[in-house]
Each structure stands twice: as structure tokens, then as C-alpha cells.
Amino acid sequence: MNRRDFFAVLGGGVVVMLVEDDVYAQETGGGRGGQRQQPQNLNAWLHIGETGVVTVYSGKVEVGQNARTSLTQAVAEELHAPVASIRMVLGDTDLTPYDFGTVGSQTTPQMWPVIRRAAAAARETLVDLASQKWMVERSTIQVADGKVTAGSRSAGFGELTHGEKLTRTIPATVALAPATEWKIAGISIPKVNGRDIVTGAHKYTYDMKASGMLYGKVLYPPSFGATLASLDSAAAEAMPGVKVVHDGDFVGVTAPDPFTAEKAVAALKADWKPVVAEASSKDVYPYFKKNARDAAESAGLTAYTVAYIAHVPLEPRSALAQWKDDALTVWTGSQRPFGVRSELAQHFNLAEEKVRVIVPDTGSGYGGKHNGEAAYEAARLAKAVGQSVKRNWTREEEMTWAYFRPGGLIEVGGKLNPDGTLAEWEMHNYNSGPSGLQTPYEVPRKKEQMHQSKSPLRQGSYRGLAGTANHFVRESYMDELAHSASIDPLEFRLKNARNERLRAVIQAAADKFGWKDRKKAPGRGFGISGGFEKGSYVANCAEVTVVNGAVKVIRIVEAFECGAVVNPEHLGNQVEGAVAMGIGGALFEHIDFEDNKIVTNRLSRYRVPRFTDMPVIETVLLDRKDLAPAGAGETPIMGLAPAIGNAIFDATGQRLRSLPMVPGKLPTGA
């Protein structure tokens, strides 16, 4: 962290730094006059300025999940400051403490308490200051609504910190207010930067410009793995203002405006040497098993498959790169600013301190923006031409050269005792991933294995990772077992679930849905699912109609429990969004590929959920104030597909074992 003196940058006031272990804090203590040395294990820091503005620094980023708002609530709650006085600086590798990334639903369970502790420590520091200045007992001092008060004396935070240059390094063990006493946390405050979004004022990376910058484009091979045999760039180079950058297989252009850049890249004449494709979307599932190490016997197991799908973040990848001497600054929409910094440092053989990555609030990610592809391209072009370069990916580039949610083959089996309880359970996931593979139900004998394999496509994280795939298979097969034993699917789950939190969400969803009173009708079906992942519990009930093979999701109830609720409105929005996205993966999203090319490489070829696909969505949020808040960005998507699939079975008698589920089409299992 090459941060400059806080006070030189921010003006006077109070700085509180939160470190992980208290030993370090005791050794360093606090001090007046500005402490330049940074603790190695810094988690978060905040500054209270002489104007009363509170600035808080965290390495997390905002991608639409409302981290900026929930972290602001954390500060307001513990500092007793108005929301409007708080500024969050997120995802800037020069200014914010190191963070591994905005991934895995970790902002709330991991960063939220850290920020709260920093704010609580800052509040106590203000009390210390007031106690010294006014010469009154600490116990007579109150902090509320941005003011410090003792008897008839009162001062705003700014007044109190005026003329100070005080730093405090504190351990991560400060006491926090219990959820039952929250005043600002736990309520629905509006999105803090909502106005900038509805007015179009917010500048996403895609929107950014810098003076004198050029626009960059990259020439990609026509198929994955193809290598450049020859290049004729004369026509492009003859265009005014165009520069061609050719270094090995990397070919790019820069131009003063984006349409010239587009024309220039189109004018490049390249010959590519393709490689033979190992698999296509038609034969990839047996390919997974064939290429897995220690594959299991398929006998007695039922095969399910899960297609590759695309994240389709509506803001495609984008970056703006600037070099100054040998230091690089890049603005880019990424979930892992520090990860991108490492990538860039490695690519350009720089010390990490020489690279600064800044992430403006970003047009979504869903696990799809972990890497610095556009950042690297912009930086490489900028270095070659000696000017700042902007690189905005097109939708087609985003849907071809980003990475995908892994496809998978999943084989499952189980046996019941005569009373309907599970006796045995076995599940093997080939390629798609281990998340959510372990059953939350009680089973005396079980075997659950992840088998790494080869992927013909570049694959990576996705909202909930393989949680969606594994929940689809487990909860569909649980339904198969329930039907084989003629037990109601709800009763079957409750019979096999001991975990109270799991039982609670299943029961809550069924109650809200009216499971017991559901009315069967021709072409109409009902399904249920439950699950657990990343510290939170989820259950879904679905009502569908199937007419001439067309599935329409009529109604979804989702019960969700992630401990104490931080912001009910934003949590509800997150759950509804997961339901919407889950419908896409359940019913129509799939990447078709052959000959090392993506066939479904644009929105006219890749269907995502739209208004007309939406059911009535009802959410039940179970607020467990006795439990620490867990994340909510991922788990709410996991139970959609099986609830819908179970409802399709209920309506048609057809068990669909492939995602996406298309009635009438035979499952394409291995």
C-alpha cells in the first residue's frame, strides 16, 4: 500500500485503522502528528474530517448488490452519524486496504463487521477527544446523529476533530451493538447513489474518457486456440491516426475515435491456423466423464447435465489505462481490483506498488468479472503507443472471450429406508464444481465427490458457483425418491431434514405458497426445493403451466434466511433478482459451441429472462437477529431450477434432467 500521508490528502481530523490482531495494535498504539507506516494486516480505515465528512475505505466493490449502501449503514450504525455524511471509497488499490475480492457472498459476513468495528472505534475516539477537550468523564458523553454531547456542551464531529491529526490503530475486537438494538442497520435505507444512476450521471468504466486518450481494439482469432500465421496490416496502418500493435499473437489497433478503431481492426488481413476442437456442446457431457480422473461407475446412478451459460453482465468488460513513466493506472469494472493489480504487475513485470487499479461502481458481475482481460489489453496497447487507451468490449466479445459458468455431468443415486428416510446417498459432479455438493439432509451412508475434468471452454466463477448445478440435481433427485416412495415432496424433505434453519425455510415457503391446498389441474404443476450454501438457507415453491411443451412459470415463492437482515428492501431485491436470473438457467440459457467457436455469441442468439418470463415472485425473509448476517448474492438462485423442474414433472410426468429444461426433448445425459 503506497498511500500518502492521510492528512496531506484528506486534511486534518481523525484516522482510525482497524487491524486483525490486537498484539500489533498494542505495540503501535496511537499517536498525534500523522503516522505514515501502515500496518500489514490492515482491514479497513476511516477518516473523520474537519468538515464532519466521514470517509471510509474498503477494497470491496459495488456491482449492483448494494455493498456501498450496506457498508454505509454499518458505519452510520456504529459511528452514530447521518448516512448523508458518509462517503465510501471502494475498490482502489492505492487507497483501500487489500481485499481478496467481492466474491463468494463475503462482503456482508466478512467486511461488514470490520467496517462496523472501525466505526465503533472511531466513535470511541471522538468520546476520548471530547473528554480531553472538555475535561469531562467519558461516561457523561453521548454520540448521536453526528454530534457529541456532554451536558450542555455539544459539538459536531468536524468541530471536534478540527485542528487534530490523530491516528488510532485498533484491534478487531471492539464491542458492537447487537442486532436487536440496531437503528440504521436492519432497515431499508435507499441506495446511496441511486440518484446518480437514474439521472445517468454515474460514470461507469465504459463511460470514462481521459484527455488525449485513444480507443483500442484487439484482433481475436476466429476460433479458440487458433494461432496467427500471417498478418497484413498495411490498409489499417494507412488510416489517419491509426496505429497497429503486433507482438506475437497479440494484434491490436488504436485510433482517435471508436469507429475508426473498428474500421481499422476490420481492415487487418490475418491468416489463422486453427486447432481441432476436442468437444462441442453436443458431445461435451461424455467428454467430461472420459477426461475425469478417478471417474466413478455409472451403474445404478442417474445422470443429469448442466449446460455452460454466460453471465451477460449488461456493462461489458471495459478498461482505461494510463502509463506515467513506469507506473500504470487502470480503471476497470472488476470484482477483484487487487487480483487485477497482480495480473497486471505480472504481465508487465512491475512491482505491485507500480500498478493502481480503480473500480468505479460497475454494471454487474454475477461472478463473471474476476479477471482483468480488458485491463490487460488497454494497458498493453497504451504502453505500445505511449498514450492512454480505452478498451470497451462489445457484447459479442464479452460472450466469446470472457469465461463461462462450467457445464457439468452429475450422477446421483440414493436409497430409502421403509419409513422414507434416506439410507444411502451418492453424487458425483464432473467438471461443474464442488459448491453445494454436500447434502444438508440426514443420511447415514453417503459419498459425494467432485471430479475435475477438462473443459473445452474457458470457465470460471458464476453466481453461486456450482451451487445451482448441485442443488438442481440433488433436489430433483430428492423429488424422484419422494415420488418413488409415494410421499409428498414437502413431507419427504421435512422427514429427512434435521437442521432447524433448513426446516424453517422449507416450512415458510410451503406456508406462504399454500402447498397443502394446491389444486392440481391438467397442464399445471407444483414443485418444491430446499438448500443451504454460504451460510444461508433457501427454499422455493414453484407453480408452472406446460402447454404444448411451452413452460410458463406462474408463481415463485422463495423463503430465504441469512441471519440478521441488514437492509430488507435490498435483500428482497437481491432475492427477486436471483429468482429472475435462475429462471433463465432453468429454462433456456445455454451456450452452443462447435469447432472452437461460440454459436450463441450475441443477445439475438442467447436468450435471457425478460418481462414476459416473469412469474409473480413472493419472498419470505426470515430475520434471525440472533445470528450474524451472511451474504445473499448467491444462495437465492440455487433452488429455482429444481423447484421448476419438479413442477414440470408434476404437470407432465416428464422428469427433465438437463439444464436448461426443455419439455419434449429427451435429456442429453451421458
Added chain:
Amino acid sequence: MAKVTELDINGSRRRVDADPDRTLLSVLRDDLDLTGTKYGCGEGQCAACTVLIDGTPTKSCITKVGAVAGKRVVTIEGLAAAGKLHPVQEAFLEADALQCGWCTPGMILGAVGLLQRTPHPTEADIVSTMNGHICRCGTYQRIVHAIQAAAAKGGRA
């Protein structure tokens, strides 16, 4: 063809120097820095690039700038009058009808156009008219509620 040299944007005449076959989206974003209008797909599939042309919601990524010379173009930057949000903008905030916000300007302008033609739309009207817009974060239900709320308050503005 002659270059386009002037556009009527948000009630002002703006000087431009653009080939007529360039997209309106590119001219707005790249030449005029009106970046509230978003690129999402470049083929008219997502409607993130929606602007109003003579009051009609139009996908600017598949509209040539030459076709809008002399017409009134309204972008998201021109919707709030003198700092006061349009009722549809207010309604989107109140219904929390957004997450990442990339689709939001296009959604709002699509909704404004809808309410201008149909001040009291049914839910089915809203769903069918807005169906060209993609919200990948999946806030559709909230967007429907926001448009209903704006209509109830006379959101035609």
C-alpha cells in the same frame, strides 16, 4: 452524403460533425459525452440505449444519426427538469427498481414513452411494451411496480 452538423438534444442545439451512417448511440456517447445512454448489445436486443425521438422510445444503437437530424432527441440527462427528478425517475428510486443500474436510463425512457402514449397502462400493457428491455439483475417486478406508481401519480409529466 452530407455530414450531420447539428442535433436537437435535450432542448438544445448541439454542434456535431458526424458521418450520417454512424449510430446515434455513438454520437451521443463519443462526441457529446452523453454517456447516460448505454451500450448493451449493438443489435437492438436489450434497449439499454433507448432515447426519446420526438417522444417515441427508440433504440439508438440501431438508429443512424442521419435519420434524427431535425428531430427532438431526449436522453436521460435531459429528463430531470432544473434538478427536479421526473416522476418516473422518482418512482424507480422509491420502488428500488434497479441494482447495477446499467439498464436503468433506457428503462426509464422506455417507461416515460409508454406513459406518454398510455397514461394508465394495465400490467399487461407494461409487460408487453417494456419487453424489449433487458434487466440482467432481474428487477422486472419492481420496474412494473415503479411504472404503475408513476402512472398513479400522473407520471406523464
